Amino acid sequence: MILIEISCPAGCFSEADRSRIVEHIWNIALSDDHAPTETMRRARQMAHLGFRELTDWHTGDGPVDSKDAPPVIASVSVPQAWQDETARHMIGVIKAAVRRVDNEHGWSRAPGSLWVLINGIVDGSIGMDGKASTADEVLQAMVADYQEAVKEGRSEPFPDGMLVDPMCGMLVRPGPHAITLEHDGETIGFCAVACRDAYRAQHALV
Template sequence: MVHVAFAPLDDWHTGDGRWTDGAPPLWVTLSVPDAWRQEVSSRMTTTVGRSVDRLDARHGWQRAGGDVWINVVGIAEGSIGLDGTASTAHDVVSYMTEEFRAGDAGEADLPDGLVIDPMCGMKVRLGAHAITLEHEGTTLGFCAKACSAAYARQEGIPLPA
């Protein structure tokens, strides 16, 4: 649930006056629940960087470096406004995954070692670094700690330390 929009900077100014030459400097701010910030920062920064690369390629822009700033800002629990209501990271995950969880996910025909995240439907490869929970004798895999925590909360399962 990420939307990145680039708008033309018609009146961008620097210390040298109005910006008129080549790729405009970019300052991107991504707001996420603070509980997710550490886990998603590297991945989101890379994703936005790739989007900037595609934007530059479409315009034929070259960047010397130092003119793209990507900031991932953590929003405190209860300070996220979701549909006009103060919400938490769990509320955001529940909202983002509601459509998947309401549908009939069915049993996917997956190769060994690959499972479906029961919260969001993403494919997860089980392994040493996978985020997993044991529930009713089954190993469940999750795409992120946020999905794992939301599932555990929903099912009343204690999270491992």
Template sequence: MFLIEIAHPSGALTDDDRAAVARSIISGLMGTDEEAAIEGVAEETMRRARPMTHVAFRELTGWTNGNGPVSAEAAPPIWVTITVPEAWRDDMARPTTGFVRRAVRRLDNDHGWQRTGGDLWINMVGVADGSIGLNGKPSTADDVLEYMTEEFRAVLDAGRELPEGVLLDPMCGMQVRLDRNAITLDHDGETIGFCAPGCRDAYARRNGITVQTA
């Protein structure tokens, strides 16, 4: 679940500009951007994740800052709101804002725009459990994750070959390299790897496992 709304002054961006920005952000989030490729993503999970990811634009009239009306000659100010479940916010803030920032940088380069600072805002907003409207129903972050990974978990037992030193996240199917930065959970003598704390915690709640944190 990524709901990304991008506001800009009316007329500042063309349809082609908006399409390019949306395409850049989506390719980052979906792991198809060559600069930010995500390895080992389960296709079953991505089939659900793609239609749960939205980028839309809003044109605002009368845009004014502390110096007065914004100039049509300068790089247009851009105000981005990214909405995710609150439980995901800390984990997702840095990579997701990075994808958006990269998309805006490409746009600026295409137009020869130079930003002076204070004209690009990317705000990550978390929605509390029970206030998330998955398919129109009050839901939690765990509900969103369960829905997004349902197809993957249905075929999890089919078995998958993994490279040496790699674990499979049992919630979403991401391949996790077992190194010092790996997010793991030890249970019944088995080390289980996860792509993010959100997947680990959801898996633990689903299976009645207590997560030991430092």
């Protein structure tokens, strides 16, 4: 689950501009490197991005000048448990996508004209399919197809020297920065803290 709403003054971005921003964000945020097909199919279904065009946009100095880079406020909503990790990644991704369009137009962007807000939604306030849900329930929905493939012996093989996240099937390279835990004498790797915490909860690990 990643829900992105990009607010900007009406008419500032062309259809081509919006397409380039969307393409850049999804190419990075939904990269399928080291991810099984089943997990990425669900991840793409549960990711949404839209533009909200607003009229009469003013800053404290008055109406925005159409000759400058248009102000942008991007709101990214994820489960609260994912907020910190999402912030470290998505703020830079969205900045790069918007600046790419700025450069194509030769726009100069004033300080404080691009905001990326990462909103963490608390458990019980996530209305997945109209039902109050938790971060773990969102994750379970995202990895359900992969978990079914594992049960049926259809999971994809992974290269030697890599760890596989047992929750979502992502490949994890061992190293000092890898997210891991020890369970039954085995080192298990995870793509994110959310997957590690969900695994801990499933196996009643402290």
